[in-house]
Amino acid sequence: MQIHFQMLSGNRFTLKVPTQSILGQLRAEVCRRQSCTSCELSLLLDSKLLDSSKDNCTLLACGISGEATLMLVRKMLLIVTVSDDRALKIWDCASGQCKQTLHTGVVKSVMFSPDGSSVLTFSDDQVARIWDCFSGECKQTLFGHSGHVTSAVFSPDGSSILTASWDRTAKIWDCSSGECKQTLSGHADWVTSAVFSPKGCSVVTASDDRTAKIWDCTTGKCKQTLSGHTGRIMSAVFSPDGSSVLTSSEDEAAKIWDCTTGKCKQTLSGHEGRVNSAVFSPDGLSALSSSDDLTARIWDCTTGKCKQVLLGHRGRVVSAVFSPDGASVLSSSDGRTTKIWDCTSGDCKQTLSGHTDTGHALSAAFSPGGSSVILISADERIAKIWDCTSGKCMRVLSGHTRRIRSAVFSPGSGFNEAAERPCKNQRLDRGRLDRAWDC
Secondary structure, three states, rough: OOOEEOOOOOOOOEEOEEEEEHHHHHHHHHHHHHOOOEEEEEEEEEEEEEEEEEEEOOOEEEEOEEEEEEEEEEOOOEEEEEEEOOEEEEEEEEOOOOOEEEEEEEEEEEEEOOOOOEEEEEEEEEEEEEEOOOOOEEEEEEEEOOOOOOOOOOOEEEEEEEEEEEEOOOEEEEEOOOOOOEEEOOOOEEEEEEEEEOOOOEEEEEEEEOOEEEEEEEOEEEEEEEEEEOOEEEEEEEEOOOOOEEEEOOOOOOEEEOOOOOEEEEEEEEOOOOOEEEEEEEOOOOOEEEEEOEEEEEEEEOOOEEEEEEEOOOOOOEEEEEEEOOOOOEEEEEEOOOEEEEEOOOOOOEEOOOOOOOOOOOOEEOOOOEEEEEEOOOOOEEEEEEEEOOOOOOEEEEOOOOEEEEEEEEEOOOOOOOOOOOOEEEEEEOEEEEEEEOO
């Protein structure tokens, strides 16, 4: 059998090996030619998975038995950043080196696809774009909105994209063709965010019209309108099992809704300022909210009671998220600090305060394994990677010439994490976190 390789660098080589010994020789040859670590080797021939084991690369095969052409894809630990300097940069987490720079125009936010091979960007030019991480080429440009795009996420299986816009609509797009499959119309004001359900069959949208709506992805019809907030809705997310929706609002409350009936199950009251974000814990039993009242709060979803008040920030808390294991909370503040909290005790475990910017919001997100944090600050041109245990800065990603607007870890990336949990893709924006759950 002959196997033809093409490396990311463009170098090519061919191996002639007996079928029964192919895997061992592939590992040895790839180890020799490409020194990278802790990645996955998958060999597909005749559409059958022959073996899958932790090794040095991912091999994607096409062809027929007897001869196959394979493309080598290094599964690095990556971070992507976008900046006002009109550049998108892809970084190697381990070294802190920039691996790819794409000149995309001014981009407001970025997100990896579930398999980490593509990134999705959107901006004020009313379009979203899909980029190939390795070639740097724009794969699709999604035209169709008549207002600024405010949110863009991949579906859990990576086959579709969901966008929200100032034009009062959300749209579902086919990733391969770039065609719009559904336009979700019905809101009376700007649609500020939209996310898929864990199984990708439903969508929830949040709007400045003080409602959230649940939509059927196949038909594009609205299944439920969630009415009850007295202020515009800041965020809306599904629970991990898809049975509930959690909304946050400028009316100083968060609400938990039943997806089937559309009725409010719990109102989480206690904040004394706008609730900027609200998310479920990984097990769906708790909720976490962040507020302008300088606090984040952990709530019991069943009783609606507050379990912990996370008090210690000196500025409004613009976002808060659970760690992947649900044991910790990461909160970001206007007060130049990001804090890591223990969910059980409510104690602050680490304060990450290495940025120098004043008067603007910090934003942060956990790596998928929860051992590290990516942190950006308004008006700064760098991103920093911190170790959650020691609280020390491990890497500084420097290279942008203007402020960074968004940063995100690739799925399954992190530092020295033996068992990463690709449970969600956290996208780090200024003051808002969208979560796309991998079901």
